[in-house]
Amino acid sequence: MSNPADAIKTMKLYSDVERVDRELRALGKTPHAPLTPEDLAAFDQLHYGGTGAVDEAIRRLGIDASTRVIDVGAGLGGPARHLASNSGCRVTAxxxxxxxxxxxxxxxxxxxxxxxxxxxxxxxLQALLPVAGFDALVSWLTFLHIPNKALLLERCRSVLKAGGLIYIEDFFQRGPLTAPERESLERDVYCTALPTADEYRREMENAGFTDVELVDMSADWTAFVANRRRRFAADRVRFVHLHGPATFGKLDAFYQAIQALFEGGNLGGIRIMARAG
Known part of the structure; x- marks a missing residue:
């Protein structure tokens, strides 16, 4: 599959997106009933740390009602809605x-x-977006799917105003990946290339970013993915009743693979903040 939009569908996390609607119906929300972002928070935050990670971006970037934000790899729109609802900013997702x-x-x-x-x-990488059109760029667990980090970060710099801020949460390579780990990343996560922290910093600086700050999130994320798998396994009966065994099996396999990768110690999580020079 040469089309990235088709290839990424091999990632089991993105299977059966209709499960959000079924969860809402189970909560008594009819298909066209009004919702709040809080109603969706348990289902539409596909990254680690839920809305707390989005609140951290709001705080660190100083996002408020005057800020124009672009969210790259917006998924089901959970972070974008939380950003807009809690800060009053405008978001392009x-x-x-x-x-x-x-x-x-x-x-x-x-x-x-x-x-x-x-x-x-x-x-x-190809969308028609305004040059220097945004005050801030945010992205959660998306950059890992894009192997050409130089091109990606140059694109990020081009859509940000001078002095604009970027906030990324992503995977990085803590240690040399084994062949099975590389295979799992490609098969289960649609990730074919991972930089080290030092390589990530250099790529950011080469793309024109300054004040680059890297925060190693590996310990927190290792605990998060282990807890996520335990909670999911404990919820098996309810989940299968609502969504079926096939969806449960796909997600359980994905959660197991991610847990194994983090616990292996060579895959890490990183938070990156920087300023467009």
Missing amino acids: IELQRELHTSASRLTLRCGLEQRVEHLHGDF
């Missing part, structure tokens, strides 16, 4: 996968946030 984009747009409408969150479907 770009997502490669059409199914996620369509669901995200619909959920944003149900939350009444369509005036503050604009959803775009497309490839961030």
Whole structure:
């Protein structure tokens, strides 16, 4: 599959996006009933740390009602809606996968946030976006899917205003990956290339970013993915009743693979903040 939008669908986390609608119905929310971002927070935050990670971006970047933000790899739109709802900012949420984009747009409408969150479907590297059009760029667990970090970060720099801020949460290589680990990353995570922390810093600086700050999140994320797997296993009966055994099996396999990768010690998590020079 040469089309990235098709290839990334091999990642089991993105299977059966309709499960959000089933969860909402189980909570008594009819298909067209108004929602709040809080109603969705348990289902639409596909990164680690939930809304707390988004609150950290708001705090660290100083996002407020005057800030124009682009969210790269917006998924189901959870972070974008949380950003807009909690800071009053305007967000452009770009997502490669059409199914996620369509669901995200619909959920944003149900939350009444369509005036503050604009959803775009497309490839961030190729989409028509304004040069120097944004005050801040945020992204959670998306950059790992894009192997050409130099091109990606140059694109990030081009859409940010001079002095604009970037906040990334991503994977990085803590130690030499074994052959099985590389195979798992490619098969289970759609990740074919990972930089070390030092390589990430150099790529950021080469792309024109200054004041680069790296925070190793590996310990927190290792604990998070282990707890996520335990909670998911404990919820098996309810989940299978609602979504079926096939969806449970796919997600359980994905959660197991991620837990094994982090506990192996060679895969790490990193938070990166920097300023566009």
